[in-house]
Amino acid sequence: MKHRVGLVGAGGIAEWGHLPGIRDCPDLELVALCDIDPGALKAKGDKFNVAPEYRFSDYNDLINCDIVDAVDITTPNDVHFEIAMAVAKASKPYALEKPVTMNADQSAQLLSATGNLASMVCFSYRFKAAVRFARDIVSKGQLGVIHHVNTQYFQAWGGHENKAPLLWRFQKDRAGSGALGDLGCHAIDLVRFILNKEYLSVCAHNGTFTKKRNLLNGEGTGTVDVDDFSNFLVEIEDDISGSFQITRYAYGRNNYQRIEIYGSKGALVYKLDEEPGVDSVEVCIGDAMRESFTFAKLPTPGKHKSDQMQSFADILNGKGDGLAATIKDGHKNQVMVDAVLKSADECKWIVLQ
Numbered sequence: 001m002k003h004r005v006g007l008v009g010a011g012g013i014a015e016w017g018h019l020p021g022i023r024d025c026p027d028l029e030l031v032a033l034c035d036i037d038p039g040a041l042k043a044k045g046d047k048f049n050v051a052p053e054y055r056f057s058d059y060n061d062l063i064n065c066d067i068v069d070a071v072d073i074t075t076p077n078d079v080h081f082e083i084a085m086a087v088a089k090a091s092k093p094y095a096l097e098k099p100v101t102m103n104a105d106q107s108a109q110l111l112s113a114t115g116n117l118a119s120m121v122c123f124s125y126r127f128k129a130a131v132r133f134a135r136d137i138v139s140k141g142q143l144g145v146i147h148h149v150n151t152q153y154f155q156a157w158g159g160h161e162n163k164a165p166l167l168w169r170f171q172k173d174r175a176g177s178g179a180l181g182d183l184g185c186h187a188i189d190l191v192r193f194i195l196n197k198e199y200l201s202v203c204a205h206n207g208t209f210t211k212k213r214n215l216l217n218g219e220g221t222g223t224v225d226v227d228d229f230s231n232f233l234v235e236i237e238d239d240i241s242g243s244f245q246i247t248r249y250a251y252g253r254n255n256y257q258r259i260e261i262y263g264s265k266g267a268l269v270y271k272l273d274e275e276p277g278v279d280s281v282e283v284c285i286g287d288a289m290r291e292s293f294t295f296a297k298l299p300t301p302g303k304h305k306s307d308q309m310q311s312f313a314d315i316l317n318g319k320g321d322g323l324a325a326t327i328k329d330g331h332k333n334q335v336m337v338d339a340v341l342k343s344a345d346e347c348k349w350i351v352l353q
């Protein structure tokens with residue numbers, strides 16, 4: 001069945017991710033668009049052929065529009081909660097960008113309001129074939145008992161040389177947190193997804209290198225009150241010890257991810273963007289590789305290929321593969337993000353409830 005989608009938040013990720021994804025999915029049709037910025041609404045409405053009468057500035061009008069079956073929410077973080085709650089109250093399914101909300105109180109309310117409605121949280125890296133391959137290798141026990149997982153998610157664009165202005169991403173009341181909520185929440189989700197294990201506790205160090213940035217209107221500077229980097233140690237169930245390094249200040253890195261997993265019978269390294277845009281898995285498994293300290297890249301089987309918006313359509317059609325994140329995963333993620341912030345603020349380990 002083809003589902004008619006209304007999208008709220010016609011900005012960057014909508015333009016280069018969601019809207020082309022909906023357009024290219026045979027089971028979805030973009031029928032309505034909403035943005036508070038008239039310029040963005042017109043530009044994306046024209047580009048993706050949305051009829052002028054279905055272009056809205058108020059998300060309630062889009063949600064309550066009869067021709068909208070499902071809603072895709074791609075606004076900044078501060079309005080995810082109110083929009084997703086309105087969608088859930090209208091009993092419509094939704095896809096929601098990450099981080100799901102501003103805090104775990106909100107995500108718990110959203111989880112409860114969603115009930116049995118279909119939902120997808122856009123932890124997009126779950127759709128990387130190498131990530132699914134890594135999960136498969138771990139789930140088959142090929143690494144034995146897992147002891148360590150070390151994770152890096154590095155970008156460079158926050159660095160001084162790039163002179164990024166005071167975007168909403170640098171403001172706590174709009175973003176919730178900085179590199180942590182932007183990049184770290186993906187990394188937190190990826191490790192949980194690949195290992196299929198839950199976090200138990202966390203100890204974090206967050207920091208901000210650039211405390212003032214130019215205002216967008218060019219008139220002076222404003223204060224950055226979110227983290228530029230977030231480093232944390234984690235305890236994961238089944239005695240797994242992990243570490244995370246998350247930063248927007250990694251010179252030379254575009255969208256670099258690396259997850260190393262060390263077990264009793266093997267080791268695995270998932271990488272993204274070491275070669276531009278490429279996701280891959282390397283392993284060291286078996287005595288010969290262990291004794292020669294060798295890792296080898298494995299070809300990723302084609303069966304692990306997937307697509308985010310097709311997955312949303314599959315969920316709506318009741319034939320999801322169960323691998324996309326739902327609001328339940330989004331809430332667990334938010335609990336962890338809150339714990340990282342609390343740990344960094346209070347300089348102590350935080351046990352997750």
Ligand SMILES: NC(=O)c1ccc[n+]([C@@H]2O[C@H](COP(=O)([O-])OP(=O)(O)OC[C@H]3O[C@@H](n4cnc5c(N)ncnc54)[C@H](O)[C@@H]3O)[C@@H](O)[C@H]2O)c1
Nearest residue numbers: 009010011012013035036037040074075076077097098124
């Ligand atoms: N999954 C990923 O890999 C990924 C990548 C980038 C961004 N994101 C997430 O996507 C979201 C949007 O990020 P972005 O980079 O596209 O931001 P953006 O600033 O480029 O776009 C956001 C758009 O939402 C609009 N908007 C703001 N408030 C609104 C409201 N109340 N109603 C309707 N429209 C509203 C803005 O006018 C803007 O056009 C964020 O939550 C971000 O974390 C996810």
